[in-house]
Amino acid sequence: MADEPTWAGTVPVEQLWSAWEWFMNRAVPVAEKAGVRLALHPDDPPIAEVRGIARIMNSLESYDRAMAYMESEANAICLCQGNFTLSCDVPDAIRRYGDRIAFGHFRDVDGDALDFVETFHDERQTDKVAAMKAWHEIGFAGPIRPDHVPTLEGESNDDPAYAWLGRLHAVGYLQGLRAAARRDAAGL
Numbered sequence: 001m002a003d004e005p006t007w008a009g010t011v012p013v014e015q016l017w018s019a020w021e022w023f024m025n026r027a028v029p030v031a032e033k034a035g036v037r038l039a040l041h042p043d044d045p046p047i048a049e050v051r052g053i054a055r056i057m058n059s060l061e062s063y064d065r066a067m068a069y070m071e072s073e074a075n076a077i078c079l080c081q082g083n084f085t086l087s088c089d090v091p092d093a094i095r096r097y098g099d100r101i102a103f104g105h106f107r108d109v110d111g112d113a114l115d116f117v118e119t120f121h122d123e124r125q126t127d128k129v130a131a132m133k134a135w136h137e138i139g140f141a142g143p144i145r146p147d148h149v150p151t152l153e154g155e156s157n158d159d160p161a162y163a164w165l166g167r168l169h170a171v172g173y174l175q176g177l178r179a180a181a182r183r184d185a186a187g188l
Helices: 013-034 060-069 090-100 128-137 164-185
Strands: 038-040 075-080 101-106 109-112 115-118 144-146
Touching: 013 038, 013 060, 038 101, 060 075, 060 090, 075 090, 090 101, 090 128, 101 128, 128 164, 144 164
Parallel strands: 038 075, 075 101, 101 144
Antiparallel strands: 109 115
């Protein structure tokens, strides 16, 4: 059942790209006029397809294509570290896209794109110190927020991945990393 196609049947990659381009051709001029940035979030998880429907935002090559399609301040990226870490090196991706990043999701995972769990922000496979240094190097002035945390003992799981205690830990960790990156850049 889980592998069977959806009611839409098979949807190939180029059909999705065509639909995305159709949308961008119409949305970007309106966003530009309103001073809004559209931030493209990666597929979660970054895999090739789900139940016969292709997924197109799952690699650096996909983001390169999306950013090259339309040079506009309104055509931007949500750099979700948890998803990017499943397909590339996060600090390299931050440097690669620089001012095309509208905002960041600071999180991490353990595993690979087909089998992963979300972890505390100070654990697992992404070098978060290097990532924060990359954010600092590109002069990123937009929002970076902690994203997806484990639920801790005693907390309700009514809002999975967004429980308060894990998020408080993440905010403190994020602030500490930012302070360390600033001190490092200042040579202190």
